[in-house]
Amino acid sequence: MTSTPKRVRSVRIDDERLAVIRRRQAIDVRFGGPSCAVDGEAGRFSLRPSDVAILDVMARERDPLAGGRPQRTAYAALAELATLESAEVLVTAAGDERAHPGLRVNALVALQRVSPGLGRLMAEQLGKDKDAVVRGVAHATLAAHGLHAPAPRPRTARATTAKRTPRRDPS
Amino acid sequence: MATTARVRAKSVHDPVGWRDDDSPTHVLVDPRRAGRPELVALLGEDATARWMQSRRRKGAGLEALQEAVGQGRRLSARARRRLALEPEQFAIADVRVPDGFVHSDRPWALEVDLVDPVESPLHLVTVDVTSTDSSFTVETLVGPGERTVRVEVDRTRALPIGPATFEVSAYRVDGSKAVFRRSVFVLPSNPLSLSLGPNGARVTGTWSARGDYIEGADRFETDLAVTIANGDRADVTLDRRVQWKFWDGGVGGTLVEQGTFAWGGNNVVPRYGTLNGTVGFSSPPGSGVYDRYHRKEDMTVELIMSAIDGRTISGTITCRVMEAFGVNIIKVGSFTPEEHNDLYAAVDGMQVIYEARDVTLRGVQRYIISDAQAGSTTVLNSESEYRDLLRAWSVPNDFIDVFVVQSFAWDTYNGYAGDIPGPLSKTGDKDGVAVDKSGFVDAAGKKRLNTDVLGPLIGHEVGHYLGLEHVSTNGWLMNGDTGSRGPTISYDEYQTISGFGWMVFE
Numbered sequence: 001m002t003s004t005p006k007r008v009r010s011v012r013i014d015d016e017r018l019a020v021i022r023r024r025q026a027i028d029v030r031f032g033g034p035s036c037a038v039d040g041e042a043g044r045f046s047l048r049p050s051d052v053a054i055l056d057v058m059a060r061e062r063d064p065l066a067g068g069r070p071q072r073t074a075y076a077a078l079a080e081l082a083t084l085e086s087a088e089v090l091v092t093a094a095g096d097e098r099a100h101p102g103l104r105v106n107a108l109v110a111l112q113r114v115s116p117g118l119g120r121l122m123a124e125q126l127g128k129d130k131d132a133v134v135r136g137v138a139h140a141t142l143a144a145h146g147l148h149a150p151a152p153r154p155r156t157a158r159a160t161t162a163k164r165t166p167r168r169d170p171s
Numbered sequence: 172m173a174t175t176a177r178v179r180a181k182s183v184h185d186p187v188g189w190r191d192d193d194s195p196t197h198v199l200v201d202p203r204r205a206g207r208p209e210l211v212a213l214l215g216e217d218a219t220a221r222w223m224q225s226r227r228r229k230g231a232g233l234e235a236l237q238e239a240v241g242q243g244r245r246l247s248a249r250a251r252r253r254l255a256l257e258p259e260q261f262a263i264a265d266v267r268v269p270d271g272f273v274h275s276d277r278p279w280a281l282e283v284d285l286v287d288p289v290e291s292p293l294h295l296v297t298v299d300v301t302s303t304d305s306s307f308t309v310e311t312l313v314g315p316g317e318r319t320v321r322v323e324v325d326r327t328r329a330l331p332i333g334p335a336t337f338e339v340s341a342y343r344v345d346g347s348k349a350v351f352r353r354s355v356f357v358l359p360s361n362p363l364s365l366s367l368g369p370n371g372a373r374v375t376g377t378w379s380a381r382g383d384y385i386e387g388a389d390r391f392e393t394d395l396a397v398t399i400a401n402g403d404r405a406d407v408t409l410d411r412r413v414q415w416k417f418w419d420g421g422v423g424g425t426l427v428e429q430g431t432f433a434w435g436g437n438n439v440v441p442r443y444g445t446l447n448g449t450v451g452f453s454s455p456p457g458s459g460v461y462d463r464y465h466r467k468e469d470m471t472v473e474l475i476m477s478a479i480d481g482r483t484i485s486g487t488i489t490c491r492v493m494e495a496f497g498v499n500i501i502k503v504g505s506f507t508p509e510e511h512n513d514l515y516a517a518v519d520g521m522q523v524i525y526e527a528r529d530v531t532l533r534g535v536q537r538y539i540i541s542d543a544q545a546g547s548t549t550v551l552n553s554e555s556e557y558r559d560l561l562r563a564w565s566v567p568n569d570f571i572d573v574f575v576v577q578s579f580a581w582d583t584y585n586g587y588a589g590d591i592p593g594p595l596s597k598t599g600d601k602d603g604v605a606v607d608k609s610g611f612v613d614a615a616g617k618k619r620l621n622t623d624v625l626g627p628l629i630g631h632e633v634g635h636y637l638g639l640e641h642v643s644t645n646g647w648l649m650n651g652d653t654g655s656r657g658p659t660i661s662y663d664e665y666q667t668i669s670g671f672g673w674m675v676f677e
Contacts, residue, residue, distance in 0.1 A: 008328055010308040013295065017344060021295050024346035029645060032652020034607070036631060037554070037584035038591065039641055039651060054346040062259040063349045065194050067621030068611030070348065073654055076583035100610035100618055102578040105550060109580045132542070133504070133577045137550050140580070163565045163597065166501050166538035171511055 024054050033073030034106070047077055052085040059089050059107075068103050075103075079110035087114045094122050101133040108134075112141060120145045172457035176415055176432040179394070181448040183441055186272045186400070189334055190354040192516070192622065197264045197351075197614060199286045201255045203227055204318070214250050252616060255288045262286045263351035266339050269321075272443045274360040274402055275332045281353070283320040283339055285313070291343040296320050299340075302357065303333040313341075330357045332364050332400065356445055358402035363440070365476055365486040369526065370394035370449050378527045380472065380490040382454075382464040384677055391464045393452040393490050397474065401440040407478050409438040414475040415452070417460050421471050422487055427459040434476070450474070464492050467676065493526070494669055495533035495677035497570030498633065501603075502539045503560070504549035504577045510610065513620035514575060520626025521633070524648060528660040530668055533677050536570060549577045551605060557587055558600040565597040569673045571636050572603030573629055579607040585653060586628050588635030595672045604632035627656050634660075637668045 031045040058074035075093065078086035093099070093107035108126065112119030119141060126138035200213050202223055210220035237256045255262075264284040273279040283296055294313040300306060311322045339351045358364075369380040383392045401407050411434045417427040432450075440446040452472075454460035463470050468491075475485040500518060502511075515535075522532045542549055548560040565572055571593065579585050589601030596602070609625045610618055627648060634649055642649045646657030649664065660668075668674065 006305040008305040008307040011310055011324075011328075012308065013310045013312055015312065017293060018295055018342075020344060020346040021342040024342065024348060028348075028654055030655065032650070032654040032656075034579075034583050034585040034653050036635075036641070036651045037579075037581065037587040038635055040582075040584075057345055057347045060259045061261070061347055061349075062257070063262050064612065064614040065197065065262070065352075066348070066350050066611075067619070067623060068609065069621060069624060069654070071611075072585070072609075079583050098612065100612050102608060102610040105578040105580050106583070110583060113582070133550060136547070137552070137578070137580045140547070140550075140552055164544075164563060165566055166540045166544075166564055169500075169502060169537035169539040171508070171537075 020054060023051065024058070027051065027054065027058075027077060028070075028073060031073065031077055033069070034076050047081050049081060049083055051077065052081060052083060052089070055081070055086070056089045059093050068100060071099070071103050072106055075106045075110040079113040082114045087111060087118050090114060091118065091122055094126065097130070101131045104131075104134050105137045108137060108141065116145070120147065172455040172461075174417070174428050174430065174452050174454040174458045174460045176430060176450060176452045178432065178434055179449040179451050181434075181436055181446065183437070184356070184445045184447050186356040186358055186443070186445055187268045188354065189356045190336065190352075192352070193354050194263075194266075194351045195614075197262050197286070198253050199255050199260060199262050199264055199614075200253055201286055201288060201318075203288075213253055248616070252614065255286050258289045259347075260286070260288055261341075261343060261347050262349045263339060263341050266337065266351050266353040268353070268355060270443075272402070273330060273335065273355050273357045275357050276326070276329045276360050278323065278325050278329065280324065281322045281337060281339070283322060283341065283351070285318050285320065285341055285349070287318070287343065289343065290315060291345075293344060294320075295342045296322060297340045297342075298322055299338040300328075300330070300335065301338075302330045302335040304331050332357055332359045333366055356398065356400060358400045358443060358445075360402050362402035363407055363478060363482055363484055364400045364402075365474060365484040366398045366400065367472065367474060367486040367488040368396045368398070369488075370396045379469075379493075379529055380488050381526070381531055381677070382460075382490055382492045384464070384492065389456055391454045391461055391492075393454070393460070393472065395450045395452075395472065395474070395488065397448045397450055397486070399440050399446045399476065399484070401442060401444060401446075404442050406442050407440045407480075409434060409440065409446075410477040410479055411435065411438055412477075413450075415450075416473045416475075417463075417490075418471040418473060419463060419468065422473050424471075427463055427470060467492055491529065492676050493529050493531040494674045495531045496633075496637065496671070496673055496675075497532060497534040497536070497568070498629075499536045499538055499566040499568070499570045499572045501564070501566070501572060501574045502537075503545045503574050504540070504542045506608070507618045509613075509617050510608065510620050513622050514608070514625070517620065517622040517625035517629060520622055521630040524627065524630045524658045524660070527658060528665050530660075530665065530674075531677060533675060534570065536566065536568070538566060540564060550580050551576050551578075551587075552580045554581070554587070556581075557589070557605055560605065561589060561600040561603050565602055567597055569595075571633055571673070572597070573633065574603055574605040575608050575629075576605055577608060578610075579605075585609070586632045588632045591635045591640060592638035592671055593636035604629075604636055606632055624653060627658065628653065631656060634664075634668075637671045637674075639664050639667055
């Protein structure tokens with residue numbers, strides 16, 4: 001049972017030096033980052049080309065307590081903006097071996113949206129990556145370009161076969 | 172037959188760090204400011220610390236220190252991670268409550284420690300406060316060179332007794348951001364209180380306790396978390412006898428059942444601290460509580476305790492049977508042990524979101540599909556790959572299949588549900604949802620999952636399966652965008668969920 005919240009006034013600072021910070025806050029909350037594929041909605045918040053500078057900052061942040069959230073938001077936004085500067089940021093992010101493979105995959109996919117040509121080049125480089133997940137996505141990207149038929153990855157069963165039950169996770 | 176009660180667990184708890192998902196203190200050392208003991212502790216040897224200090228005395232800035240380290244000064248991987256040598260290593264190292272507690276209805280303060288390798292002309296610190304009855308934001312500007320910031324709040328923004336959470340963010344003028352979460356249990360300034368909550372709940376807010384039907388034993392269990400808070404400077408000793416009452420229609424309505432139990436063991440509430448316990452009620456057939464639960468009627472539980480100095484405290488909470496659904500959590504591909512733990516912490520978080528709207532989980536079953544078995548579907552590149560995964564795998568029960576994949580490489584999406592609502596049979600390619608596991612690398616260099624993102628993300632996709640559509644309201648669970656999503660489920664949405672075919676009363 002949820003009670004009716006009490007109204008307490010916030011304390012906010014109005015200072016023109018905070019313009020970039022306010023824009024960052026708007027991107028965090030109103031752009032919203034990666035989204036649910038149901039309805040395929042994205043980009044309800046209008047980004048500006050000048051936002052690339054903030055998005056670059058977000059993509060490079062190394063605060064582990066943020067849990068990769070700024071990076072995912074930045075990659076989604078950079079994919080929307082689709083500028084040369086966006087592509088540069090995404091190339092760096094996709095190649096960052098310190099980052100979680102899931103984040104690198106997100107950056108590669110965003111890069112592919114910004115520039116399929118650069119996406120292909122990056123995928124060629126990442127096709128030899130140490131991480132299997134990154135390698136797999138790089139191979140799939142190359143295959144989509146009709147290049148480098150990658151070592152075939154096993155497909156899962158089709159509708160004609162009976163469904164399988166995953167095994168119980170003992171951990 | 173009558174309801175019986177007993178204490179299941181008790182502990183003394185510091186009022187600061189109340190939630191178990193507070194941010195850890197972040198060990199990040201600014202080499203331009205740290206003293207020798209701090210550098211020695213980090214670098215592990217006095218010689219390197221001396222070297223670092225001598226560089227600093229010669230006026231070496233961040234770039235010069237970076238360059239020197241890059242030119243071969245041997246540092247361990249741990250030291251490199253903890254030495255703030257790069258501009259991007261902007262962080263909040265700690266958030267402290269100066270007195271060690273926050274009193275209800277009184278001004279309060281936080282101290283925020285910043286680590287910033289860059290001399291930013293100013294920082295903005297924002298604190299998003301959530302208490303049991305309100306949420307608001309307090310902002311503070313920080314001048315150049317200040318690294319410990321005191322955020323002070325006046326009496327008009329005093330907090331009520333109970334849990335409160337501070338989500339602290341610090342910004343540089345270039346827009347870069349660092350975050351930290353600190354939680355407290357706000358102590359009574361009057362100065363003794365008793366609060367009740369559902370056992371196991373972690374979020375801040377008020378909601379109901381659950382009457383849980385134990386099928387094999389044919390009885391209802393009601394588990395409550397009890398918090399006795401002492402805002403005084405002296406310890407308080409409690410009388411061991413605790414009185415309980417179940418009311419129909421609120422306190423003072425019809426008394427359903429009552430009794431007492433003994434609060435054994437430690438009964439001292441420490442000064443400026445809390446004593447916590449779990450109390451379980453067991454209601455067999457024939458008891459008034461069993462009958463009310465069986466008829467799906469709400470009740471109010473009241474607990475009354477006394478201090479040996481004669482003061483009496485009491486707390487109440489609504490209790491009810493809840494509708495419930497089950498989930499099969501299916502890991503697709505490899506998860507590290509830390510990622511595994513984070514995944515189930517996220518599932519707990521999802522349960523809390525639904526329980527705040529009186530819907531619970533009837534079970535969580537754990538499954539795994541290995542990398543070899545999953546093949547290309549460890550990463551979902553497209554809707555067709557998602558459909559492939561669902562066509563190939565399912566768990567034959569009436570729980571919702573939740574596939575947690577290594578990553579979504581499908582546009583900038585991170586989750587999908589095949590149909591709204593999902594089917595009631597495990598056939599075809601719409602009988603499950605999929606989410607990106609939302610990984611990152613933590614301060615120790617380990618792969619982790621972001622539970623703050625993943626819990627609501629699973630809850631969102633499951634919400635589709637239960638029949639919920641997208642909304643555009645910020646802070647609602649069914650907002651399609653991750654950054655705009657929050658825990659709110661509306662009453663209308665609750666009614667939609669309630670009609671889903673796999674919901675059962677638990």
